[in-house]
Amino acid sequence: MSIFSKLTEKPWLAQPEGQDPALQLTADEAWPERTALKFLLATISVLFSLFVITLLGRSQLPDFQVLAGEPWLPLSDRSGLWLSTGLLCGSSLMMQLAQWFSRQHLAKAVLGALTAAVALILLFLFAQYRVWLQLANAGFGFTDTAASNYFYLLTALHGVHLLGGVIAVLPVFLQLDKQSGQTLPRTLTLCCWYWHYLLLLWLLLFWLLTSPAQTLNTLAALCGFGEATL
Amino acid sequence: MTMSAGYGDTQQHDGPGSFWTRYVWSQDHKVIAIQYSLTAIFVGLVALVLSALMRLQLGFPGQFSFIDSTHYLQFVTMHGMIMVVYLLTALLLGGFGNYLIPLMVGARDMVFPFLNMLSYWTYLLSVLVLLASFFVPGGPTGAGWTLYPPQAILPGTPGSEAGILLMLISLAIFIVAFTMGGLNYVCTVLQARTRGMTLMRMPLTVWGIFVATILGLLAFPALLVSAVMMFLDKTVGTSFFMPVIISLGEQLDYGGGSPILFQHLFWFFGHPEVYIVALPAFGIVSDILATHARKNIFGYRMMVWAIVAIGGLSFVVWAHHMYVSGMNPYFGFFFATTTLIIAVPTALKVYNWVLTLWQGNIHLTVPMLFAIGFIFTFVHGGLTGLFLGNVVVDLPLSDTYFVVGHFHMVMGVSPVMVLFAAIYHWFPKVSGKLLHDGLGKLHFWGTFIGTYLVFLPMHYLGFLGVPRRYYAMAGTDFIPASAQSLNSSITVAALVVALMQLLFIANLIISLRWGKAASANPWHATTLEWQTPQTPPAHGNFGPQLPTVYRWAYDYSVPGARDDFIPQHLPDSAVAVDDAQAYAKAGK
Numbered sequence: 001m002s003i004f005s006k007l008t009e010k011p012w013l014a015q016p017e018g019q020d021p022a023l024q025l026t027a028d029e030a031w032p033e034r035t036a037l038k039f040l041l042a043t044i045s046v047l048f049s050l051f052v053i054t055l056l057g058r059s060q061l062p063d064f065q066v067l068a069g070e071p072w073l074p075l076s077d078r079s080g081l082w083l084s085t086g087l088l089c090g091s092s093l094m095m096q097l098a099q100w101f102s103r104q105h106l107a108k109a110v111l112g113a114l115t116a117a118v119a120l121i122l123l124f125l126f127a128q129y130r131v132w133l134q135l136a137n138a139g140f141g142f143t144d145t146a147a148s149n150y151f152y153l154l155t156a157l158h159g160v161h162l163l164g165g166v167i168a169v170l171p172v173f174l175q176l177d178k179q180s181g182q183t184l185p186r187t188l189t190l191c192c193w194y195w196h197y198l199l200l201l202w203l204l205l206f207w208l209l210t211s212p213a214q215t216l217n218t219l220a221a222l223c224g225f226g227e228a229t230l
Numbered sequence: 231m232t233m234s235a236g237y238g239d240t241q242q243h244d245g246p247g248s249f250w251t252r253y254v255w256s257q258d259h260k261v262i263a264i265q266y267s268l269t270a271i272f273v274g275l276v277a278l279v280l281s282a283l284m285r286l287q288l289g290f291p292g293q294f295s296f297i298d299s300t301h302y303l304q305f306v307t308m309h310g311m312i313m314v315v316y317l318l319t320a321l322l323l324g325g326f327g328n329y330l331i332p333l334m335v336g337a338r339d340m341v342f343p344f345l346n347m348l349s350y351w352t353y354l355l356s357v358l359v360l361l362a363s364f365f366v367p368g369g370p371t372g373a374g375w376t377l378y379p380p381q382a383i384l385p386g387t388p389g390s391e392a393g394i395l396l397m398l399i400s401l402a403i404f405i406v407a408f409t410m411g412g413l414n415y416v417c418t419v420l421q422a423r424t425r426g427m428t429l430m431r432m433p434l435t436v437w438g439i440f441v442a443t444i445l446g447l448l449a450f451p452a453l454l455v456s457a458v459m460m461f462l463d464k465t466v467g468t469s470f471f472m473p474v475i476i477s478l479g480e481q482l483d484y485g486g487g488s489p490i491l492f493q494h495l496f497w498f499f500g501h502p503e504v505y506i507v508a509l510p511a512f513g514i515v516s517d518i519l520a521t522h523a524r525k526n527i528f529g530y531r532m533m534v535w536a537i538v539a540i541g542g543l544s545f546v547v548w549a550h551h552m553y554v555s556g557m558n559p560y561f562g563f564f565f566a567t568t569t570l571i572i573a574v575p576t577a578l579k580v581y582n583w584v585l586t587l588w589q590g591n592i593h594l595t596v597p598m599l600f601a602i603g604f605i606f607t608f609v610h611g612g613l614t615g616l617f618l619g620n621v622v623v624d625l626p627l628s629d630t631y632f633v634v635g636h637f638h639m640v641m642g643v644s645p646v647m648v649l650f651a652a653i654y655h656w657f658p659k660v661s662g663k664l665l666h667d668g669l670g671k672l673h674f675w676g677t678f679i680g681t682y683l684v685f686l687p688m689h690y691l692g693f694l695g696v697p698r699r700y701y702a703m704a705g706t707d708f709i710p711a712s713a714q715s716l717n718s719s720i721t722v723a724a725l726v727v728a729l730m731q732l733l734f735i736a737n738l739i740i741s742l743r744w745g746k747a748a749s750a751n752p753w754h755a756t757t758l759e760w761q762t763p764q765t766p767p768a769h770g771n772f773g774p775q776l777p778t779v780y781r782w783a784y785d786y787s788v789p790g791a792r793d794d795f796i797p798q799h800l801p802d803s804a805v806a807v808d809d810a811q812a813y814a815k816a817g818k
Contacts, residue, residue, distance in 0.1 A: 007534065009430040011782035012526065013817050017802050020780065022428045032341035032421040036413045039447055043409060047451035050498070054455065054470070054491055063486035142466060146486055149468045153458075 037190050041197055044161065048201060051157070052208060055150045056220040059213075067140065067147045069212030074138040075151075078210055084127035085206060088199050091120035095195040099188040110184070111176060117195065118169065121162050128155055151209050158202055165194050245769030257343035258769055259328045262350050264660070266324035269350075273357050274317035275731075280309040282728050289721025291702050291714075299701040300388040303372030306699060307389075308360075310375030311397070314503065315404060316357055318645055322510040323408070323446065324353060326652055327415050327439045329660065333759035334436050336424025336777050336799075338770045340414040349414065352407035356400045363389065363396035371397045374699060376496055379471040379489050383464040384482075395464060398457040405450045405457075415443040424758075426779030430534065431798070433757050433783040434527065437534055438513020441541040442506045448545070449502035456495040463487070493555055497548035504641055505544040509537055511648035512579055515601050517783070518651050519583055521755045522598035523590030524794050526784035528582045536575035543572040553621050554628045562621045569619035573612070580609060591787065591794070595753070596670035600651035603678045604644050611640025614689065629699075632692025635685045643681045650677070650734070657741070658748030662765050666745065669737040676730035683723035687716050754795045757783050761797050789816040 015021065058064055068075035075081070098113035132152065135141070140148040169191055176184070208216075246252045256262060284305045287297045297305075328346065332339055340346045363370035372388030373381060381387045382394055389397075419432070419440045432440075459470040463484070471492040472484035512533075520527040527533060549557060549565040583605055592598065614636040618624045627633060650673070657665050694709050696717075703709065751760040763773040777799035785796035790813025792806035807813045 006429050007538075008531070009428065010531070011428070011430045012530065012784070014781065014802060020426065022426045022431070023778070023780075030421050032417040035417045035420050036342070039413055039416055039444075040409075043447045043451060046448050047455060050452050050455045050495060054459070054495065057488065057491050057494075058470070061486055061488060143468050146469065149462075149470065153462070153468075 031186070033186075033190055037193060041193070044197075044201075048154075048157070048205075051150075051154060052204075053223060055154075055208065056216060056223050057225050058146055058150070059216040060220050060225045061146070064146045066211065066213045066216060067135075067145075067151060068210040069214075074135050074140050075210045080127065080131040080134055081206055081210065084124050084131065085202065087120050087124040087127055088202055091117045091124065092192075092195045092199045094120060095188070095192050099185060099192050102185040102188050107176065110188075111173075114169065114173060114176075114188075118166055121166055125159050125162065128159060131155075147209075154205050154209065158198065158205060161201075162198055165191070165198065168194070255347060257339070257347045259332050259340045259343070259346060260660075260767065262346050263325050263327075263329035265350050266320055266328060266353065267326075269354055269357060270317050270321040270325060273312055273361070274321070275735075276361070277309045277312035277317060278728055278731060280305040280312075282725060284309065285721040285724040287701065289718040289724075300369070300372060302701040303374075303699070304370045304388050304393075307372050307374055307377075308364075308370050312360070313642065314375065314507070315401070316360065318507045318641075318649075319408070319446070319503070320353060321649060322507060322645065323415065323439060323443060324350070324411055326435075326510060326514065326656075327411070327443065329656070330435055330759060331415055331418050331439060332422070333762070333767065333771055334433050334757055335419060335422060336427050336758050336772065336779060337418055337422035338772065338776070341417045341422050342414050345410050346414050349407050349411035352403060352410065356403035356407060359396055359403060360400040363393045363400075366392035366396065368393055376493075376500070377460070378496075379460055379463065379487075379492050380473065380475060380484070383460065383472075384475070384477070395461065398461045398464075401457045402454055402461075405454045408446055408450055412443045412447045415439060416447070424776045424779060427758075427798075430531070431779055431782045433513070434516040434530070434533055434537070435510070435513040437537050438509040438511070438516075441537050442509040445502045445509070445541050445544060446506045449499045449506065452495045452499035456492050456499075460492065490552075490555055493552050494549070497551045498545075500551060501548040502544045505540055507641060507645050509541065511604070511645045512537060514652045515604050515648050516579075516583065516586075517757065518597050518601040518655050519586050520784050520786060521655075521753050522593045522595050522601070523587050524593070524786045525586055525590035526786055528585040528588075529578075530782065530784060532578060533582055536579050539575040540572060543568060543575070547572055550619055550624070553624045566619055566621055570616065573616055573619075576612060580605065580612070595654075596665070596667060596674060597651045597655035597753075599671065599674045599678075600647050600654065603674065604647035604651065606678075607639050607647055607681065608644040610686075611636060611638075611644055615640055627692055629697055630692035631688040631696045631698055634698050635688030635692060638685045638688070639681075643685065647678075650674070655753065656759075657738075658752050658765070659759060659762075660766055661742055661745075662748055663741050663745035664748045664752065665741045666737050669733060669740070673730055673734045673737065676733070677727055680723050680727035680730060684720050684727060687720055691716060751797075754793070756781075756785055756795050756797050758798055761799055789813060 059066070065073075067073055068078070070076060094113045094117035098110050098117060101109035101113055132155070135148060135151065140151075142148060142152045172184075172187055172191070208219075211219075245258070246256065252258075253261060256265075283294075283297055284302060286294050287302055328340070331337075360370075368389050368391050370389045371377070371382065371393040373390070373394060377394070377397065383390055387394075419436060423432070456471075459468070462468045463470055463472050467483055469484045469487035471489050472482075472487040473489060474485040475482045516527050516533060547565060547568045549561060550569045553562060553565075587602075614632070618627060618633065618636060654665055654670055657663070691713055694713050695706070696703075696709055696713055697706075703714075748765060750762070750765045753760070758772075758777055758779070759767070761777060762768075762771055778801075779798045780801045781796065781798055783798055785791075785798075787794045788796055790807055790809035790811065792808045796805055805813075
């Protein structure tokens with residue numbers, strides 16, 4: 001039943017005894033964790049959207065200089081970022097494999113894939129740290145330019161969310177042998193959602209933070225930023 | 231259709247054994263609700279004392295040496311932030327949301343009890359961090375509750391060192407706490423309703439809390455974003471919100487940021503926050519009016535739609551708080567229009583409340599008095615909001631007492647009226663005792679008349695041009711001397727209102743200790759929380775079997791039925807009928 005059908009019900013009308021449609025409904029299997037994750041991802045999306053919108057707004061102020069687009073700018077060489085992107089893709093793939101193995105009841109394979117997923121996340125964070133060092137050595141430390149403010153802030157926040165995912169998945173490791181045949185695939189399905197979501201988020205951030213000024217100007221114009229709004 | 235009949239039945243029903251797990255580290259939604267409520271009421275009393283101190287200065291300037299201009303600004307700031315976030319949001323959602331959602335939808339508990347417990351303790355931590363700012367060098371921030379940069383973090387503003395940092399940290403912790411609680415509320419509503427409890431059979435209280443929680447989950451991130459960025463501006467010297475500043479002839483290290491950006495973020499949270507507080511209040515007042523008027527709520531479906539519409543519209547009106555900051559004229563037109571549009575579903579709710587009362591069998595109980603009082607204060611506060619929603623009217627009035635009068639009526643007094651209505655209404659279920667009726671009525675009339683004596687004259691002061699936030703008037707010859715007399719009378723009224731709240735606290739304590747025992751359903755209400763086998767409800771709420779719901783929540787005074795209420799869990803075959811023909815004609 002669609003949300004519109006639900007909202008147009010007339011609850012004040014009595015239903016004949018034994019024919020109440022509300023009592024005839026087959027109950028969906030409850031999965032509150034899935035619902036919670038959907039809302040959590042919506043909340044995180046709003047959080048990052050707002051950061052991105054402030055970046056677009058800030059990019060229209062006169063002192064803003066992008067970090068890429070010209071050969072002398074630090075992120076014109078994106079090899080470090082491509083490496084970390086590869087690691088994150090690998091982590092997502094491993095998490096997907098763990099979920100698939102759990103459906104096949106391959107406990108050892110699940111453990112291996114999960115371990116690899118977590119290890120790749122930690123490697124990703126290390127790779128991001130290397131990019132930070134590279135930026136700082138090039139004279140683009142956290143507080144040096146407006147664009148680097150955003151680079152460090154957004155990558156750090158993304159990293160914090162990844163670490164949150166790692167912490168959330170730790171109990172799965174600890175209870176791997178205790179989880180029933182049905183529980184584990186469901187848990188790992190949610191882990192997959194979260195992992196893939198953070199990968200997509202990273203791809204978006206990667207694109208934005210290494211975009212040339214013209215791209216940011218176009219996006220800012222689409223969001224209605226101009227001198228009158230800031 | 232998500233109908234998780236008996237989801238909660240898979241949970242353990244045995245209550246926790248030890249004192250610590252039962253009352254301190256409890257995962258029972260009712261205990262957590264009481265923990266939330268007591269903490270919120272305590273911190274609200276702190277804010278009440280701060281407002282009394284502010285009023286002493288305004289009513290009798292210079293008479294109290296311990297209130298200097300620094301302290302005054304700190305009182306203003308902490309009063310505002312505590313009342314809006316740490317009292318109203320926490321009490322309405324953390325307190326009433328926690329207590330009522332599982333009981334009203336027929337669940338045994340929240341779907342994530344451990345997360346729920348964590349939510350409370352995180353909230354308590356946020357309160358402690360906030361209160362700690364009273365004891366650090368420089369004291370709490372005095373930047374005003376809106377915390378506008380650049381002044382909020384620059385020397386010259388009270389508490390611009392540790393005070394503002396603790397405020398920002400506390401807000402961030404609060405948002406984490408709210409997110410944990412909020413996920414619980416929405417998931418419990420969507421996943422743990424009992425058999426027969428369709429969305430459109432839910433009481434409006436649950437609808438209000440449900441939509442307000444979604445608003446919170448989507449709006450609080452804006453406050454978190456602004457808090458994080460301002461924290462970095464202050465601590466590591468970024469310039470997200472800080473423009474080029476020359477202070478005492480020297481250029482500061484900041485440069486290039488936009489303070490207006492902060493305002494957009496703050497109000498993108500700030501306006502939905504009004505409805506995060508208002509929507510649960512709307513829902514609660516609807517249920518109390520129907521119960522005590524012995525009449526079904528008028529236009530139930532419209533009330534639900536209005537709650538949803540107000541929730542959606544609340545995200546597109548934020549910049550009406552920023553007319554004086556300057557904006558593209560088309561933006562001003564847009565936000566003025568959306569502001570007027572949101573008045574439509576809001577007005578619809580007011581009409582429906584009045585029509586619910588029309589020809590009802592009105593019982594002037596204490597909860598009902600507060601609920602009716604709310605209609606008055608909300609209409610007054612709402613109408614002045616229409617004034618301020620228009621750019622040309624807002625500009626001259628924006629920084630005057632007119633705005634103080636407006637938002638206190640609509641967002642201060644009105645939700646507090648509903649909070650009192652709700653406490654008087656559900657106290658018998660929570661405690662098993664009845665609150666003292668005489669003390670309750672005295673509390674109502676003192677609060678209702680007193681708040682009018684406080685806030686109605688403020689509108690007039692605003693028209694005279696009395697500015698808000700000022701510690702003392704100077705160089706304001708255009709304001710007649712009589713304005714000061716009015717200010718003094720407001721202070722006297724405010725102190726009386728504050729004393730009335732002590733009466734309320736006394737009533738709570740006296741009734742808990744010596745009050746009459748309450749029956750399971752003293753108001754003869756229809757909703758599920760009144761149908762529990764024990765009062766107060768035991769762990770697991772509903773005994774061995776969860777109730778099945780056969781009807782909506784508003785079967786009051788049904789023609790032909792013997793009783794003037796039919797509980798939601800009663801099937802037609804169990805309803806005592808005196809006049810079967812009339813009963814059948816009523817569609818039952």
